[in-house]
Amino acid sequence: MAQEHALFTAALGLSAPWEVSDIRFDAEAKRIDFDVTFASSSRFACPACGAEGQPVHDTRERTWQHLHFFEHQAYIHAAVPRVHCQAFGKTKQVEVPWARPESGFSELFEALVITLCQQMPVRQVAAYLGIGDDPVWRILDHYVGAARAQEDFSGVRAVGIDETASRRGQNDITVFQELEERRLLFACEGRDQATVGRSAEDLREHGGEPASVEAACIDMSKAYIAGVQRHLPQAAITFDAFHVVQLANNAVDQVRRTEVRTEPELKRTRWVWLKDAWRHSLQQLTELHHLSRMRLKTARAWRLKNAQIQAAKARARGFRTTCNLITVCDLIGGKFTRLPASPYGTTCKSAAA
Known part of the structure; x- marks a missing residue:
């Protein structure tokens, strides 16, 4: 049994002081549960200030859903320690190495959600993994938001501004794209000149400068024209072919x-x-x-279509809120480099490398 526990400790990627102490397998329910514990003499760093060697004050039982083991749902259970920091003066729960704070899923499970949502509709992902839509949206909100916050827009010089309906007859969404990199920069509700102002402010928040934008490709909306003239003062305005043809x-x-x-x-x-x-x-x-x-x-x-946003709508089928649609637009079109990698991604190097 000790060897079996050691095997699954390694399979879960755990290291001291954490280890698998018990395994419960239910073939009928297609479920496997892992109990994870830490050595009784363990001390932990304070999660608030980082002070090392703090003693355990008490524990709180927690459960996380993990990647499936074959066709079986897998869950991790642990009594998570809280430490009373002598330097900070408060009691805080320790962060576990397999999951982010406040999440009910392991980080590897959440990485799988992100990977699947880049290729499949959210509702289909939720059904495949046996969870509800809402947890999937919360995972997307967290990781897409975190990845987007780290994006650098300092090199943006040419932008495209377009609008699409979130649903037929529903609120419009304005999308801002970098033309050279063909990536989505920003999306928000509305289609007035204030949306251009919000995009300019978002550009600043990511290291960009609105006055450095040299070109803006837009439809023939008076609101967009006024918004560009006010918020992107150095941008030369051109009208995109799709909307010119649409009018024609x-x-x-x-x-x-x-x-x-x-x-x-x-x-x-x-x-x-x-x-x-x-x-x-x-x-x-x-x-x-x-x-x-x-x-x-x-x-x-x-021949002319706005294919990327339509793909995002397909992924977000059943999105219920415009914010959810914008999240998937960011996921599909943002070309973020700091999203979690697929837990099943290969680590092999090519022969040429």
Whole structure:
């Protein structure tokens, strides 16, 4: 049994004074529980001031969900010590090495959540891991927020400003992207000039300077134009192709209506140009291919999409709040380098390395 405990102590990544003291396996419930203890003579650093060698005052029972062991849910149980710091003068709970404070999950479990949410809808991740949506959103809020706080925007010189609806008929979200790096810088509710001011302030908070922004690509909204002129005073304004084409679509449709008099093949093709490509029938795809070879203006509008934000909406399916949608937009589009790595990532080096 001692060897088994030592094996799982190593498997959980524990080191002295922590060790696995008991293992309980329930095949019917598909669950395995690990009891973790520390040596009775152990002393710990004060979590508030860092003073070393503080004696244990008392303990509090805690439980954390860990990575699955094969198909079995795994849980870690421990009586976590509190120390009464002689230097600080207060009693504080010690931080355990396998989980962050106040979390009910191990750090490796949370790293898996982050990894899965980058590829799957949140609701699907929650169902796969056997937890509720809310814990997943809390994990995302913590790690995405922490990673974003460490981002450096000092090199930002060109930005794109766009808007999207959180849901059909619901509040708009304004998104700010760095054009050169193609990463999301900031997202917030609203689409007035104040949102540009909020993005400028966020830029400052991350080491950037609004006056250093040289170019802003926006739609033709008067609010965005005024916001850029006020908050990004050195930025030359250009209008992005998507919205120019969007405004031109009505004119193009009028052209189609006129052309149909001399080009009978354009009859009943309006929705061929307006529908998303993935919704086309085989007949419509054939028509689109044929009509595109006629070099009609309508073909240009169909090709332009805001794909990254749409991908974020798909990941955030069932997001309930706009803040949750913004969190997933950051996760997908922020290109953060300080998110937890996948617990199953390879550590092998390539032969070329």
